[in-house]
Every structure is written in C-alpha cells, then in structure tokens.
Amino acid sequence: MGLINGTESDLPMVGDGQQLYDGNTNEDVYVGAIGSSATLTEVNRVADASARIVSTSATALTLTITEHAERVILVNSNSTVANTLTLPVATGSGAKITVVSNIAQTPGSVVVADNRTDVINGTAFSCSSTEEAAGCFLTSATSDKISLNAGTTGGLGGDKIELWDVAANTWNVSALINASGTLATPFSAT
Numbered sequence: 001m002g003l004i005n006g007t008e009s010d011l012p013m014v015g016d017g018q019q020l021y022d023g024n025t026n027e028d029v030y031v032g033a034i035g036s037s038a039t040l041t042e043v044n045r046v047a048d049a050s051a052r053i054v055s056t057s058a059t060a061l062t063l064t065i066t067e068h069a070e071r072v073i074l075v076n077s078n079s080t081v082a083n084t085l086t087l088p089v090a091t092g093s094g095a096k097i098t099v100v101s102n103i104a105q106t107p108g109s110v111v112v113a114d115n116r117t118d119v120i121n122g123t124a125f126s127c128s129s130t131e132e133a134a135g136c137f138l139t140s141a142t143s144d145k146i147s148l149n150a151g152t153t154g155g156l157g158g159d160k161i162e163l164w165d166v167a168a169n170t171w172n173v174s175a176l177i178n179a180s181g182t183l184a185t186p187f188s189a190t
Contacts, residue, residue: 069095083109095165105155113144122173135183142189153186
C-alpha cells in the first residue's frame with residue numbers, strides 16, 4: 001500500500017510521503033503513501049496534544065464536533081446557575097466528547113442532548129461520599145439529559161462523563177459520578 005525505502009510494503013501509509021528517523025538503525029527512513037481519507041482538521045483534532053483540554057467557566061456552552069470532539073471539556077466554574085453544556089446533533093460520526101466537572105458544583109452541571117430528538121443511552125456508576133454506597137444507573141429509552149445536582153446525582157467534583165456519537169440521534173454515555181447521600185439517577189427526559 002506504500003513504499004518504505006523504495007520497497008513495496010503492505011503496511012497502510014498516511015500522507016504524501018514522509019522522512020522519518022529510525023532509532024534502531026540510525027538511518028533516515030522514507031515513507032511514501034497512496035493517501036488517507038482523514039482531513040487535516042480531523043488529524044489535528046486527534047493529534048494536537050496542546051488542544052486536548054478545553055477549560056471553561058461558561059455557564060452555557062454549545063459543544064461542537066470541530067471544537068470539542070476528542071477533547072476533555074473541563075468545567076471550572078461554580079456559579080449560582082447551572083452549567084449547561086449542549087451536545088451537537090448526533091449523526092453517527094463516532095466522535096467522543098468527555099466532560100469533567102473539575103470542582104464541586106453548587107447548582108450542578110448539566111449535559112443536554114441538542115435537538116429534543118436525540119437520546120442518550122448507557123450507564124452511570126455513582127459513588128456516595130457520605131453513605132458508603134455505590135450504584136449503577138441505566139438510561140431509559142427517552143433519556144436526553146444528564147443532571148448533576150451537587151448531591152445525590154453527582155457534581156461534587158471529579159465527575160467524568162464520556163459521550164460517543166454512535167448513530168443518528170443517539171449518544172452513548174459512560175459516566176463516573178461523585179455524589180453524596182442516597183444515590184439517584186442522573187438521567188432524565190426533557
């Protein structure tokens with residue numbers, strides 16, 4: 001599928017030819033390729049380590065695939081209103097968005113599916129810091145909202161919510177939640 005030092009290779013190649021250094025042979029290795037279907041924007045989104053953390057103190061943030069996929073959205077605000085993060089419309093792109101509540105929230109953080117026709121399916125694992133209890137919560141067929149209320153549904157800091165765009169109008173979720181008191185589901189339908 002490409003050339004390595006002038007020899008045909010079955011290895012998949014990316015780009016239009018690169019000169020690499022081989023630390024094992026102390027020689028330059030020249031790699032040529034047929035091509036890749038990934039756009040430069042898509043490659044940068046995954047490979048740019050300097051942009052992997054998106055820190056926000058905004059109380060309302062509309063997430064996009066271009067700006068937020070394959071990144072960690074670090075919620076750093078503790079305001080008197082909820083921090084609402086709105087997901088883009090799910091298309092089945094395979095994009096992953098990770099939200100981390102970095103500090104304990106007073107009113108809580110909220111992640112909402114965008115267009116009222118999207119649903120969120122998956123699970124949340126929650127640990128109570130006051131009841132020495134843990135629980136697993138499943139979404140319902142109509143869940144489209146994740147609410148962390150700074151108590152029984154989470155939001156006490158360190159919460160991590162991972163969302164994958166798995167199909168048209170469907171987000172998959174896996175969440176680790178830091179809660180207190182008698183645990184309750186963070187999932188609901190609007």
